[in-house]
Amino acid sequence: MLEKRTGLKPISEAAIEEMQTKLDHKCKPIGGLGKLEILADKLAGIEGTVDIQTGKRVCLVFAADHGVEREGVSATPRNVTALQAVNMMAGNTTVAAIAKANRCAVQVIDVGIDADVANSKVLNRKIRRGTTDMLQGPAMTRKEAEQSIQIGYDVASQAIDDGNQVLAIGELGIANTTASSAIIAVMLNEPVASVVGRGSNISDQRLQHKADVIEAAIAKWRPDAADPIDVLSKVGGFEIGGKVGAMICAAQNGVPLIMDGFISEAALTIAEGLYPGISQHLIASHASKERGTQLVMQRYGLDPLLELNMAVGEGSGAVLVLSLIDAVQSILKNMNTLEDLDVFFTK
Numbered sequence: 257m258l259e260k261r262t263g264l265k266p267i268s269e270a271a272i273e274e275m276q277t278k279l280d281h282k283c284k285p286i287g288g289l290g291k292l293e294i295l296a297d298k299l300a301g302i303e304g305t306v307d308i309q310t311g312k313r314v315c316l317v318f319a320a321d322h323g324v325e326r327e328g329v330s331a332t333p334r335n336v337t338a339l340q341a342v343n344m345m346a347g348n349t350t351v352a353a354i355a356k357a358n359r360c361a362v363q364v365i366d367v368g369i370d371a372d373v374a375n376s377k378v379l380n381r382k383i384r385r386g387t388t389d390m391l392q393g394p395a396m397t398r399k400e401a402e403q404s405i406q407i408g409y410d411v412a413s414q415a416i417d418d419g420n421q422v423l424a425i426g427e428l429g430i431a432n433t434t435a436s437s438a439i440i441a442v443m444l445n446e447p448v449a450s451v452v453g454r455g456s457n458i459s460d461q462r463l464q465h466k467a468d469v470i471e472a473a474i475a476k477w478r479p480d481a482a483d484p485i486d487v488l489s490k491v492g493g494f495e496i497g498g499k500v501g502a503m504i505c506a507a508q509n510g511v512p513l514i515m516d517g518f519i520s521e522a523a524l525t526i527a528e529g530l531y532p533g534i535s536q537h538l539i540a541s542h543a544s545k546e547r548g549t550q551l552v553m554q555r556y557g558l559d560p561l562l563e564l565n566m567a568v569g570e571g572s573g574a575v576l577v578l579s580l581i582d583a584v585q586s587i588l589k590n591m592n593t594l595e596d597l598d599v600f601f602t603k
């Protein structure tokens with residue numbers, strides 16, 4: 257998949273135009289639905305039709321552990337990744353709860369949890385039990401980085417073959433905001449201090465330590481922003497690679513993919529490096545509370561639909577946007593037109 261670099265399905269400008277015309281005729285002020293109209297246009301452009309199909313959806317949650325957790329960069333113990341993976345498939349986590357409210361299936365994929373997850377509902381695609389601590393060595397080999405992307409691609413491909421019309425992506429991985437900050441700092445060529453945040457809620461002191469660890473890892477391994485796989489392998493994570501692969505697959509197949517928070521943003525910088533312009537094929541769900549979010553959104557011209565100050569991850573923000581997609585579908589189906597009411601604007 258990475259060798260061939262087959263193209264992305266072109267965005268249909270004709271479908272976008274047709275969708276906007278449809279919306280402009282609805283019995284409401286022109287542009288009155290704001291970002292919902294932009295969402296409708298984007299869905300039409302990605303799917304290549306105004307007859308958008310969004311009924312069957314799944315949230316793919318890539319889960320893996322991080323060696324850098326051992327540097328004390330997170331407030332959360334490492335075993336939470338494995339505990340939450342099982343808890344999620346039992347339907348008890350944030351993403352599971354919100355997915356249920358939005359008729360969305362959830363699938364956890366173990367790409368590198370540091371435990372034997374003996375649970376048949378968790379898909380086992382383990383590369384190994386957690387990455388290497390990025391202060392001690394590159395997080396993973398180049399081959400493992402490519403493998404992580406291929407796994408994400410294959411899982412998304414299967415989800416599409418299973419009839420899913422919208423993909424949401426999430427993740428579990430204690431310390432993955434450290435890996436994500438490192439990736440974003442390198443790929444956007446921004447200072448670490450401008451992207452690093454509190455993750456699962458760390459103190460000021462630990463925040464400084466987290467920034468120092470990232471700075472040291474970047475100085476040591478010198479990840480090359482011109483080579484996104486190099487960046488993923490030196491300071492990334494297996495679940496971040498999984499997300500990259502899912503993004504590429506969705507964009508090649510004209511299937512809308514809803515990004516989640518900060519970890520999706522890190523994956524996006526890698527995906528953009530591999531496939532410039534892929535952002536046009538992806539839906540930014542919410543602005544994560546993590547500091548680097550605005551920088552990523554601005555760089556790729558994305559405008560998140562929601563601003564809820566969330567910092568859970570798991571895909572929670574992504575599945576929330578399904579309720580907006582359902583609203584769009586109801587608008588298209590149920591609203592009548594200005595012409596039906598004999599209303600003509602003079603401006």
Ligand SMILES: O=C(O)c1ccc[n+]([C@@H]2O[C@H](COP(=O)([O-])O)[C@@H](O)[C@H]2O)c1
Pocket residue numbers: 329330331332427428429430431432433434454455456457516517518519544545546566567568569570
């Ligand atoms: O998605 C986000 O924006 C986000 C922001 C902060 C934390 N998280 C979640 O919290 C974990 C990472 O936090 P940390 O502090 O361990 O790096 C990981 O499991 C993420 O899913 C996620």
Ligand SMILES: Cc1cc2nc[nH]c2cc1C
Pocket residue numbers: 332336340427428429456568569570
């Ligand atoms: C409880 C908990 C749940 C999570 N889900 C994703 N990251 C998480 C971090 C914590 C701490």
